[in-house]
Amino acid sequence: MxxxxxxxxxxxxxxxxxxxxxxxxxxxxxxxxxxxxxxxxxxxxxxxxxxxxxxxxxxxxxxxxxxxxxxxxxxxxxxxxxxxxxxxxxxxxxxxxxxxxxxxxxxxxxxxxxxxxxxxxxxxxxxxxxxxxxxxxxxxxxxxxxxxxxxxxxxxxxxxxxxxxxxxxxxxxxxxxxxxxxxxxxxxxxxxxLEIIDRKYTNKKPEDYLPYDYGKNLIPDFAKAGDGYRYHTTGLTHDKRGYPNMTFECQNELVPRLVNKIKNHVDDISLTEEYDIEGADVIVISYGITSRTILPAITMAKKKGIKIGYLRLKTVWPFPEEKIRKLSKKVAGFVVPEMNLGQISLEVERCAHNDSIVKLVPHPGGGIHKFEDVLHAIEEVAYGK
Amino acid sequence: MANNTAQLQEKSHPMEDLLRMDRMPHIWCSGCGLGSAVTAFVEGLKKAGVSYDKTAIVSGIGCTGRVAGYLRLDSYHTTHGRAIPFATGLKLANRDLTVVVFSGDGDLFAIGGNHLIHAARRNVDINVICVNNFIYGMTGGQNAPTTPLGAYSSTAPFGNYEMPFNLVGLAAASGASYVARWTTMHARRLTDSIATAANKKGFCFIEIVSPCPTVFARKNKGGTGLDMLKEFQTRAIIDHDADPTTIPLNMDNEIVCGEFVNDDRPTFWENVQAGIKARLEKFANWEEMQSNSRKISHKKDRKYTSSRDSSIMRRNT
Amino acid sequence: MSELRVKISGFGGQGIILSSFIIGKAASIYDQQHSSMTQAYGPEARGGACSSQVVISSDNVEYPLVDTADVLIAMSQEGYDTFLPILKKGGILLYDTDLVEKLQSHKNFIAKGIPATRLAEELGKKIVANIVMLGFATKQAKIVSPEAMQEAIADSVPSKFIDLNMKAFQAGYDYNEEQ
Incomplete structure (x- = not known):
């Protein structure tokens, strides 16, 4: 070693x-x-x-x-x-x-x-x-x-x-x-x-630098300690100088930016794998180890003639809302097996709205999904039971 | 002409190279000891001759937690109690920095107490300045781990039932390299201590006993800030040879001040370096080792794919 | 696609986890196959029942657990009793004849025994019993190629014990039940 x-x-x-x-x-x-x-x-x-x-x-x-x-x-x-x-x-x-x-x-x-x-x-x-x-x-x-x-x-x-x-x-x-x-x-x-990305350091002089000034992408340039910038940063609501500013105006500029700097870049951040999504009646959405342990059930559903698609989320947050919204208008429903009692399935439900059925296949953890449970859920959605 | 110059000089604050003048006035009450503590800190840094560009200050939450916000240094106002581990990360990742934690007794010894004793144990090369006003000021005078037995606070309406921590005793017993206690009355000696700590390696701890006229004095018949300073003056004695573990602070006992510990122990990073070196020497020269490292076959015909495929779908379609 | 599911069981300290690691490594690094190894253990650091599992496949391993085994290697009575039910019909059972003495009906399986621990002791080190068993498994169950197994063993044991481990492998590989 x-x-x-x-x-x-x-x-x-x-x-x-x-x-x-x-x-x-x-x-x-x-x-x-x-x-x-x-x-x-x-x-x-x-x-x-x-x-x-x-x-x-x-x-x-x-x-x-x-x-x-x-x-x-x-x-x-x-x-x-x-x-x-x-x-x-x-x-x-x-x-x-x-x-x-x-x-x-x-x-x-x-x-x-x-x-x-x-x-x-x-x-x-x-x-x-x-x-x-x-x-x-x-x-x-x-x-x-x-x-x-x-x-x-x-x-x-x-x-x-x-x-x-x-x-x-x-x-x-x-x-x-x-x-x-x-x-x-x-x-x-x-x-x-390998593609390695490093943070963007400011090219401004210390006297011109504002630690929380941002451009179109909403992401401020970085300055590290010891480089002479002598900036302030705080967990309090702060302005572009990094100074605490306990006003609605400042809160209203800062907090939405923290949300939007991710929201506006969902396409870049969202990593998914898709199989047979086009023309599918049922789409199984899964992530992590569950995306492997449920595969035998998908194979079986296919053999039974169900038009089944498969969407694997490598990025769970930010949630690919637009993608699910669009799919929900085309399919009969989604099956979401996950090793909890319903978390990401709630997101899928939110995005599917009332356009399609969302079927959770829960599991409390400590084991893996039963093959039959997943298959059963797929069949229920496919045959509209 | 002479008058003009005098006027110009009057306008500039003597410490404006280290204070964020655009944030003045500060939020502290009149009579609070924090102004004196910050003045001593600024003077101490000047005296130490450290580079301001290479000095970082980290605070937690509370009245003293606001110090970082007023100093024109790389300054970090973190979460309650967590200034020390944050500062440890900052220092270890850039060992050229002088890193100072400036926070209060509640922040450093109640919610952050565990971090303090562990940082002292490791002898991480940071300085911790603790302003001890015996109470939680910003939140309205609740009990602190330093509140003397019997003293009143807004969560001890019948008088405090708990024994307080002796801060210098705890820091010394945990392994700090430098331990001192002063009151805000001891401006010159406090400044000297801050300068000493700035240039000393290892974990340095300075307690500054400070008046809180707004809540501590009001609840305990302490009078004004000035009255409290006068009280400190009568109660304080200087004894550098005192055993720091035997000088707790009560309501009316002697406030023993001094430089109690000033040792040279290897720092965390020195121990890390020594440990690795000792282990690696068994493997001869490190540079040589790198060049001789066993070649691992990287077969060209197998292409690197960024992720595994869910092959089942591929196979069935 | 061909897939082989191997379960190895014994008690802590026998090198059960290492055995499955070596099998997985032999398959995926030296045999150009795919493999996935997982382990099960209790909170205790030593002793107690211990089992691990490897799935070897010509394609990516989808389902990494072994619910039904093609090959069961039993290095303890407890491991044999616990996992025999998951060995599928026609599967191969390999067991240490000195450690697994109370045998059940083997009519649905191909069962082969080897005194692996005794053979290891004859080589001078009881600790290489797992490697003797790997040699036996390589020959009898053909889980990986003998070359790959040897390379994986050499790569996974301390260099000064490579010779001993190679001998242990050979002893297991050459062992003939009818001897």
């Missing part, structure tokens, strides 16, 4: 480790974290690898410190990351809101386990999906990416860093314990073949 400064090639690699390698490939050089099953392997890998890349690894005293620490590192110009599971995310949410408000780029990995509370530490679930969107108080735009394999855990970690740098916010990777602890082939290409 000590001998490999940069990995290139094919590896038989665990999901959590692929995530850490993806972060390193993206240029992450600061990791602050706290041990928690099933995300500890990410911290362990970073502890081993970061020092050799002149990066910083610190095991903080808790998850609250971890998220505060990576925000601090982000302001020092580092690409920073933390990794945890549901209970840790619950502790982090206040400072995730600070990251949203201060617009500090960083990546937060949630290797989801069975919830709520301590739940099922060594088993999996997808029940933190709404928390990723609404966990911290207040309105803000957010981005969540959901991998379904170790290779994709690697790939989407790079994408998460790119989005966080580009749109200046903490980006979530919503993996789960099955993907995190699964070992598969992971191809790590040479760095030159």
């Amino acid at each position: 000590f001998k490999k400064s940069r990995l290139i090639g094919e590896y038989f690699m665990q999901g959590d480790i692929a995530c850490a390698e993806g972060a390193l490939a993206a240029g992450c050089r600061f990791f602050g974290g706290y041990p928690i099953t099933p995300a500890s392997e990410i911290a362990e890998r970073m502890a081993m690898r970061l020092p050799l890349l002149r990066g910083v690894f610190i095991q903080y005293e808790d998850e609250i410190a971890s998220i505060a620490g990576i925000l601090g590192a982000s302001w020092a110009g580092a690409k920073s990351m933390t990794a945890t599971s549901g209970p840790g995310i619950s502790l982090m949410t206040e400072n995730i809101g600070l990251g949203m408000m201060m617009e500090a780029p960083c990546v937060v990995v949630n290797v989801q386990r069975g919830s709520p509370s301590t739940g099922l530490p060594t088993s999996w679930g997808q029940s933190d999906m709404m928390q990723a969107r609404w966990g911290s108080h207040g309105d803000y735009g957010s981005i969540s990416l959901v991998p379904n394999s170790p290779q994709e855990f690697f790939d989407l970690t790079i994408t998460a860093f790119n989005f966080s740098e580009k749109y200046r916010l903490p980006v979530f990777i919503m993996a789960d314990a099955l993907v995190g602890h699964m070992t598969e082939k992971v191809v790590i290409p040479p760095v030159e073949e």
Whole structure:
């Protein structure tokens, strides 16, 4: 392990480790974290690898410190990351809101386990999906990416860093314990073949720089600590100078911008995979590990002659509202299997409005969907039962 | 001509190179000790000769939490209690910075207490300045972990039932490299302490005992800000040799001030570097290691795809 | 598309997880196949029942879990008892003859036994019992090619133990039940 400064090639690699390698490939050089099953392997890998890349690894005293620490590192110009599971995310949410408000780029990995509370530490679930969107108080735009394999855990970690740098916010990777602890082939290409995006630093002189001035894309240019800009930033509602300004006018300029800087770029951020969508009667929408475990049911439905399409969300937040709205006018209905008791299906319902049926196939976590349950739901929608 | 010059000079504030003059007037009450604390900080930084461009200040929430907003430095006003881990990240990711946490007793020792003892334990190279006014000021005078036993607060209407923390004792016992306590009366000595800490490596902790006339004094018959300073003057003694763990603050005991700890311990980052070096030496030279690293076959015929396909659909269509 | 689902069971410390890791690596890195390995474990760090599973496929592995196994490797009585029901009809059962003694009816399976732990002890290290079993599985169940398995073993064990592990592989590969 000590001998490999940069990995290139094919590896038989665990999901959590692929995530850490993806972060390193993206240029992450600061990791602050706290041990928690099933995300500890990410911290362990970073502890081993970061020092050799002149990066910083610190095991903080808790998850609250971890998220505060990576925000601090982000302001020092580092690409920073933390990794945890549901209970840790619950502790982090206040400072995730600070990251949203201060617009500090960083990546937060949630290797989801069975919830709520301590739940099922060594088993999996997808029940933190709404928390990723609404966990911290207040309105803000957010981005969540959901991998379904170790290779994709690697790939989407790079994408998460790119989005966080580009749109200046903490980006979530919503993996789960099955993907995190699964070992598969992971191809790590040479760095030159990867698309790496870095945050846009201001080219203004310190005397002309306003830390929260923005252009058409609604994203302010960045200045890091120690470069002479001597700017102020705060979690309070602030003006373009970064100064607290507790007025309606300021709130009304700032908060909608935090939402719109993501909303206006949904097309860029939204990553999906589609199969046989054209002419489909029923569309199955799924994400993460569920998108793999339900495939036998789709095959069977096809064999039974059901015109079935399949939409996999790699980006869950921002939700692809327009896409679902358009599809809902063409199909009989959607089937949404997810490892919770109804979270993303609510979004699908919202977008489908009354144009088509939305059928949730719930699962509380700790196992996988029964083949028959998914097939049954597909049939119900297809035959209009 | 001479008059004109005098007028011009009058208009510029002596500390305007370090204060955000466009944010004045500040929000603090008259008689509050925070003005003196900020003045001592600015003077201390000047005296230390550190680069202002390379100095960052981090605050939490509360009256003292607003300090970061008034200083013309890279300044971060973070969440309640989390200034220290934020500052730790900032410092470790750019080790050229001088990073100072400026916050209150409630922020640093109640909600943020765990972070403080762990940062001191690690000996992270940051300075923590804690303005201790014995109460929560901004939220209206509630009990703090520093409120003396028996003192009144808006959440202790019968008098405080809890024993307070001794801040310098806690910082010293947790492993801080530098620990001092002053009151806002000790302007010169406080300034010197801030300058010393600015140039000292390791975790430095300075407690500034400060008057809160608006809530603490009002609830405890303390009089005005000036009355409280006079009280500090009569109660304060300077004893650099005092054991910091034995000098808690009560309602009317001696306020023992001084520089209690000034040690040179390896910092967190020094320990990290030493640890890695010791381990790597077993593998000879690091540069050599990189060049000799085992070649891993990267077969050209297998193309890198950005994501796995859901092959089932491909197969069936 | 061909797919092979392998379940390995035993107790903690036998190298059950490593065995499935080696099989997966042999398949996906050295045999140009696809494979997915998952593990199940309790909260205890050592001891206790332990099982892991590998799915080997000529195409991407869609469904990574093993609900019904094509091959079951049992390195403990408990593992045998627990997982025999998921071995599909006509599947292959490989078991350590010294560790699995209370046998059920094998009429629906192809059952092959090997004293893997005893053979490992004869080589000097009980710890390579799992590698003996891998050699046996390579020959009897043809889960991966012998070349791929050998490469994956060499790549996954400490370099100073490669020779020992190769011997262990060979011992398992050459073992003949009728001996």
